Amino acid sequence: MDETQVAVQRLKDGDIGGLEILVARYQVRAVRTAYLILQDEAAAQDVVQETFLRIYKRIRQFDEAQPFEPYLLKSVFHAALNVVRHDARAVLLDGDLAEVESLLEGSDSPEAQVEANQLSQQILEALTRLSPRQRAAIVQRYYLEMSEQEMSISMQAAPGTVKWLLHAARSRLRDLLGPERGTL
Amino acid sequence: MKKNSRELLDTAARMRVPDTINLYPRLAAQFERKTFMQTLRTKPALLLLTVLLSLAILTGATYAAGRILGYIPSLGIVEETASLRTLARPVSATRDGITLTVIDAVATSSQTVVAFSLENAPEDVFLHESMTGCFNQAELRLPDGTVLPSGEGEINSENDGQILRMRFVYPPIPVDINDVVFFLPCVLNSSSFQAPENWELSLQFISASAETTILPVTDLQTIPSASDSPFYLTQAIQVGEEIILIGAIEQPADNSWVNLHSIRVSDANGVEISSSLPTLEGLSGYEWGVQFQFAGPEYPVTLTFEGGTVAPVPGSTAEFTFDTGDSPQPGQVWTFDKPIEIGGRTVKLVSMFADQNNSLVFNFTGDSDVVGVSLSIQGFTPVGGGGGSGSTGFDNFSVSLAYAEMPSGQLRIVLSDLMIASPIQTWTLEWFPEDK
Numbered sequence: 118m119d120e121t122q123v124a125v126q127r128l129k130d131g132d133i134g135g136l137e138i139l140v141a142r143y144q145v146r147a148v149r150t151a152y153l154i155l156q157d158e159a160a161a162q163d164v165v166q167e168t169f170l171r172i173y174k175r176i177r178q179f180d181e182a183q184p185f186e187p188y189l190l191k192s193v194f195h196a197a198l199n200v201v202r203h204d205a206r207a208v209l210l211d212g213d214l215a216e217v218e219s220l221l222e223g224s225d226s227p228e229a230q231v232e233a234n235q236l237s238q239q240i241l242e243a244l245t246r247l248s249p250r251q252r253a254a255i256v257q258r259y260y261l262e263m264s265e266q267e268m269s270i271s272m273q274a275a276p277g278t279v280k281w282l283l284h285a286a287r288s289r290l291r292d293l294l295g296p297e298r299g300t301l
Numbered sequence: 302m303k304k305n306s307r308e309l310l311d312t313a314a315r316m317r318v319p320d321t322i323n324l325y326p327r328l329a330a331q332f333e334r335k336t337f338m339q340t341l342r343t344k345p346a347l348l349l350l351t352v353l354l355s356l357a358i359l360t361g362a363t364y365a366a367g368r369i370l371g372y373i374p375s376l377g378i379v380e381e382t383a384s385l386r387t388l389a390r391p392v393s394a395t396r397d398g399i400t401l402t403v404i405d406a407v408a409t410s411s412q413t414v415v416a417f418s419l420e421n422a423p424e425d426v427f428l429h430e431s432m433t434g435c436f437n438q439a440e441l442r443l444p445d446g447t448v449l450p451s452g453e454g455e456i457n458s459e460n461d462g463q464i465l466r467m468r469f470v471y472p473p474i475p476v477d478i479n480d481v482v483f484f485l486p487c488v489l490n491s492s493s494f495q496a497p498e499n500w501e502l503s504l505q506f507i508s509a510s511a512e513t514t515i516l517p518v519t520d521l522q523t524i525p526s527a528s529d530s531p532f533y534l535t536q537a538i539q540v541g542e543e544i545i546l547i548g549a550i551e552q553p554a555d556n557s558w559v560n561l562h563s564i565r566v567s568d569a570n571g572v573e574i575s576s577s578l579p580t581l582e583g584l585s586g587y588e589w590g591v592q593f594q595f596a597g598p599e600y601p602v603t604l605t606f607e608g609g610t611v612a613p614v615p616g617s618t619a620e621f622t623f624d625t626g627d628s629p630q631p632g633q634v635w636t637f638d639k640p641i642e643i644g645g646r647t648v649k650l651v652s653m654f655a656d657q658n659n660s661l662v663f664n665f666t667g668d669s670d671v672v673g674v675s676l677s678i679q680g681f682t683p684v685g686g687g688g689g690s691g692s693t694g695f696d697n698f699s700v701s702l703a704y705a706e707m708p709s710g711q712l713r714i715v716l717s718d719l720m721i722a723s724p725i726q727t728w729t730l731e732w733f734p735e736d737k
Contacts, residue, residue, distance in 0.1 A: 140325045148322060149314035158317050166324055180615035199551050199587075237313040244313075248453045259306040264683065267675065 121185045128176045136173055143186055144169075147193045153256045154197040156245050164196045171196075190261055194253070201249035254283050370518035372538045375405045375416045377468065377582035378518055384410050384476050386506040387513050392483070396497040403483050404466075408506050413441065413449065413471040415483065415504075416582070420464045422488050422496055437486035441471050441504075443478055455582075468582055479506045516540055530728040531559045532589070532606050537734075544595040545579055546604070546732060549588050557612030562725065564591045565605045568598035601733040609723040611672050617644025617719040620679075624711045629655045644719035646671060651697075660703040663714075667698070672720040676700040679713040 118126065121142065127135030144165060151161035172179070172192065179188065244252055257263045265283070372378050379385070388406040395401075399422045406415040417439070441449040454469035474481060481504050488496035509515065519537045531551045538545040552558050566576040576593040591604060619641050632655065639650040648667040655661055663676060677683070683702045 136328065137325050140328060141323075144324045145318065145320055145322060146311075148324070149311060149318045152314050152318050153310060161318065162322070162324060162327070166327055169324070169328055182616055195552055236309075237316050240309065240313040241316060250453065256310075260310045262307060264675075264677075 122181050125176065125179060125181045125185060128173065129179075129181075136169065139172075139185070139189075140169055143189050146186070147189055150190050150193050150256060150260060151197040153244060153260060154194070154249060154252050155200060156241075156252070160200065161197070164200060165193055168193045168196045187261075194256065194261060198249075198253050201253070258283055370520065370536070371515035372518050372581075373405070373407055373414075373513075373515055375468070375582055376407050376414045378536070378538075379407055379409050379414065380411055384408075385509045385515075386474075386479070387509050389505040389507045392502045392504060394500060394502055396500070399488060399496060401485060401500050401502065403502055403504060406504060406506070407509075408474045410473055410476075413474050414468065415439070415441070415471065416466070416468045417483070417485075418464060418466045419488055422463070422465075439467075439469060439483060439485040441474070442482040442484050443474070444480065449474070449481075474506065480504070481506070521546075530606075530730065532604075532728050532730050534730065534732060535588070539595070540592065542594060542596060543592055544734075545581070545590050545592045547581070547588060547590045548730075552587060553610065553612075557610050559608055560611055560722070561589055561606060561608040563607045564589065565607075566591060566593050566598075567603050567605065569601055570599060571603075574598050574602070595734075601731045604730045604732065606728045606730070607725055608728075609725055611720055611722050613718040613720055614644030614646075617674075618715065618717045619643035620713060620715045621650075622711060622713050623653070625655075625709050627709060629707055629709050631655055641716065643674065643716055644721075646719060646721075648674065648716075648719070655707060656701075659705065659707045660701050661708065662699055662701040664699045665697060670722045670724075671698065672722050673698045674700065674716050674720065675718040676702060677715045677717075678702065678708050679715055681708045681712075 120138065124135040124138035124142075128139070129135075147165045147168070148158075148161050151164040152158060155161050155164065168189070172189065179185075244255070247255070254268065257268050258265070268283075370378055370380055373387075386408040388403065391402060391404050393400060393402040400420045401417065402420070403415060403417045406413065438451045438454075440451060443449065449471045451469040451471055454467060456465060456467050483500075483502045483504050485500040485502075487498045517539045519539075521534045521536055531553070532548055533551065534546060534548045536547040538547065550559050550561060564576070564578065565573055567573045574593055574597065576591050579590050579592045581590045589606075593602075621639070621641060623635075625635075634655075635653045637650045637652060640647050641650060646668060648665050648671060650663060651666055652664045653661060654664070661678075665674070681704060683704055
């Protein structure tokens, strides 16, 4: 058993130390996932904290043969989406990974490396100006690397809606990031 | 080294969420708080004081969040302000037999909402699962050339896609501008741009008059019906003698979801009263609404929700191989009678269909509680896909996978995440209006 499986087993045995290991190992990506949707550091930490608590309460139902990280991150994603559910009046997105990856084409160059912080800032600002549901779609597709089919099931949205929402979010990001990043 | 999309997003998020965060002390404090709650249960006086303090805080928060909301049919809930304007009249245009109509619109100080429809487009230009068509969105153009892009929105189809009704939210229109152009680049998801493009309709906004239908909306304190219930109340809309209660569904924090089948309303005596599920603009798949006579029942009324949870069977996987031949053709159908064991169940692959858009559509049958399954073809990366069944569980479902080029030859097809609907569950929620 690897460290995560041992931690899960400890938690199932009632040893809270197992939770500390899981938190230490996965909290950063979990909070980043929530942050990308919520755009609020404190709210993101709250969501992840609550998710860990839920997992703790339901750990006996967790199949340790399954990888823990995708389970945690999808749980965090849904919890963050619940937080913004009052804004959830819309659609998601289309777009294939390659198209978004092309945004990063410039990151190979020394100039782009110098601009890395600026690019990150641009992306954060652009995400802030997307709707929560559009941000959620970006996170699912490009951060959690879910397929559109998985998104469709997860979001209870028709595949067409998912595809269209992705397209909408990507178009909006492209507009916000400006022509120099227009290859998004 | 080149970064991929995930790394780029991770780098961006790192600016706000450093590697050094540590949630565990806060989590540990949560466990200590649990001890405090246990203390409360043994000290009723302290519990009463805590409840009173909580109510005082909640009441203050409710007043602080006070705002005047109204519901406009076909447009949804908007914030009512003195500068609220509506569309002077519906506007329509017909090209190549396709009719675009801007049905209604409202401009407030915070947003503009436009409802429009597309009718009579040929079947092949409308939404289908393996879409590769035009997705450019409608925009509003102001006289000075400013373009207002669409934000969130919804698309609903009627008559098998012959009518598309859409509602989109835009940024606010300046108060001194009443004439704008509604510009639709293309018919949504039109194949190869074969439908007419670049539609323009002139919209005129006028001040909302007394005749404008704006139904009063009340924000309700979000109240969970029970600790294990996913159903919440959020708002109430007064519609003449009737009331519409709106609420949300808190979805489980994992890969499962709660599916609502029906809502019943009963009065304080437990007698069921007549109710209906209204069609409301702007509600997401995570929200619900129910309408009934406001004056009639003895309060509190009880809402009874019937639904179920759809969840994947952990670790459910299966695979099989299939040879399409060297050159599968659009329209080609392969029929099977192939039982597949997955997740302790048996699903049956009935047929596979190659469509015009490099998509493969797999049709399955299964038990009545089987909702669907994830599918992939080893070595081939799809560019899209979909599928469906009734989310209450039907005895058949389909999965489609779209590719840049049609996969061919010997294919290894992998099934995973068999989705099963739980037996029907019920949850209840009580509501007592403030003025009753």
